[in-house]
Amino acid sequence: MYIAITKQHHGENFKGSVKDFVNYLLKENEGKTPEEQDHFFDQNNDQISVEDVISEIDNNTSKLSKKDPKFYSVVVSPSQRELLAINNDPGKLRQYVRELMKDYAASFYRDKNISVDDIKYYAKIERERTFKGGDKEIRENQPYATKILKLKNDIGKIEEGKSIGNIKRIQKEIDRLEKDAPHKINGKRIVRDMKKPGMQNHVHIIVSHKDKTNSFKLSPLSQHKEAETILNGEKQKQGFNRDKFYRAAEKTFDTTFGYKRNFVETYKARNLLDKNPKDFFILLAGLPTTEKQAAFKMLYKLGVHVPNIPTNKAQLAYKAFMKLKRGVETAINSGSIGV
Known part of the structure; x- marks a missing residue:
C-alpha cells in the first residue's frame, strides 16, 4: 500500500480555491x-x-492565513496484489477508505480524542494511471526516445528543404x-x-485543514508526532504520527480483507531499506523459505534480480549492494508492490 500526503500549492501561498483540483479529479x-x-464520497455518502x-472545502477555512493550506491531498494506491485480493472492486475500496480515515483521525495527538466524525473529507476513485518521467519504463526508453526525436527533426528539415538526406x-x-x-x-x-496496463484503481482524498466544525486545525504534515506547547498559559497537545498512520493503514487492509502481506510489502521493510539497508537484506535472507521465495518472486517480476544474499555484511561489495538496493527500492515504491 502506497500512501502519499501533500499540501495544496498555489505558488507561495494557499489562498486559491479547491475548484481546480476537483476539476482535475473529474478528468x-x-x-x-x-x-x-x-x-465523490465521504464517510456516510x-x-x-x-x-x-468545492463549497464545503472552500468555506471551512476560518482563521487560516495565506500561509496555511486549505486542504491536504491523500493519495491511496493499493498494489496490484492488493487490488487482486479485493477483485479490483470499487465498493471494497470505498469500504477501505472509510476504515482508513478512522486510522487517520486516531493518528492526531490532541487534548481531545479525534474521531473520523471530526474530519471533513471527500474522496474519489480513479481507474487509470499514466506513465511519468520517473518510471523505470520511461527512464530506460529515454535513450531511444532522444534518438528518435532527433531523427524525426532531421526528416522535418529535409522536408522543409533546409537539409539534404535520405528520408x-x-x-x-x-x-x-x-522495435x-x-x-x-x-x-x-x-x-x-x-x-x-492492469488494475490501476486508486483513491484521491481531499481533506480539509480544519475540523468539521471549522474550529481547529488538523494538519497531517505537522512537524511533531506528539508534542506539547503553551498557549495562553495552558499546555496543549499537538502533532500527527505518520508512522502510526501508515502502519495502521496496512493493518486495516490486512484485517478487513484477510490479506497475507509479504515482508517486502510492509511499511517496516520500506523504513528498514531507507534507514538500514544492510539489515533489510539480512532480514530478507532470513525469512522462512516459503515467504522468502514469494518475496524474491515479487521482486523478480519487477525486474529486480536478487542473488543469494550473504548474511555477513563484509561479504557484500559496496557497489553491488547499492545497485541492488536501488533496484529493490524502486520496486517497493512502484505501483506493483508499493507499501
Whole structure:
C-alpha cells in the first residue's frame, strides 16, 4: 500500500480555491454517462455533488492565513496484489477508505480524542494511471526516445528543404529504434502519459485543514508526532504520527480483507531499506523459505534480480549492494508492490 500526503500549492501561498483540483479529479468522467462516472464520497455518502465538495472545502477555512493550506491531498494506491485480493472492486475500496480515515483521525495527538466524525473529507476513485518521467519504463526508453526525436527533426528539415538526406533510410532507423526500445505495450514504445496496463484503481482524498466544525486545525504534515506547547498559559497537545498512520493503514487492509502481506510489502521493510539497508537484506535472507521465495518472486517480476544474499555484511561489495538496493527500492515504491 502506497500512501502519499501533500499540501495544496498555489505558488507561495494557499489562498486559491479547491475548484481546480476537483476539476482535475473529474478528468476520467469526461464522456461517460452519470451511471458510469465515479462520484465523490465521504464517510456516510456514496455520491456527493462537485458543487458541494468545492463549497464545503472552500468555506471551512476560518482563521487560516495565506500561509496555511486549505486542504491536504491523500493519495491511496493499493498494489496490484492488493487490488487482486479485493477483485479490483470499487465498493471494497470505498469500504477501505472509510476504515482508513478512522486510522487517520486516531493518528492526531490532541487534548481531545479525534474521531473520523471530526474530519471533513471527500474522496474519489480513479481507474487509470499514466506513465511519468520517473518510471523505470520511461527512464530506460529515454535513450531511444532522444534518438528518435532527433531523427524525426532531421526528416522535418529535409522536408522543409533546409537539409539534404535520405528520408527512407532515416525512417528505417527510427523503425529499428522503436522495435529495440526495451519497454512496449501492444508493440508500441511506452512514452509519458501512456495509460498503464492492469488494475490501476486508486483513491484521491481531499481533506480539509480544519475540523468539521471549522474550529481547529488538523494538519497531517505537522512537524511533531506528539508534542506539547503553551498557549495562553495552558499546555496543549499537538502533532500527527505518520508512522502510526501508515502502519495502521496496512493493518486495516490486512484485517478487513484477510490479506497475507509479504515482508517486502510492509511499511517496516520500506523504513528498514531507507534507514538500514544492510539489515533489510539480512532480514530478507532470513525469512522462512516459503515467504522468502514469494518475496524474491515479487521482486523478480519487477525486474529486480536478487542473488543469494550473504548474511555477513563484509561479504557484500559496496557497489553491488547499492545497485541492488536501488533496484529493490524502486520496486517497493512502484505501483506493483508499493507499501
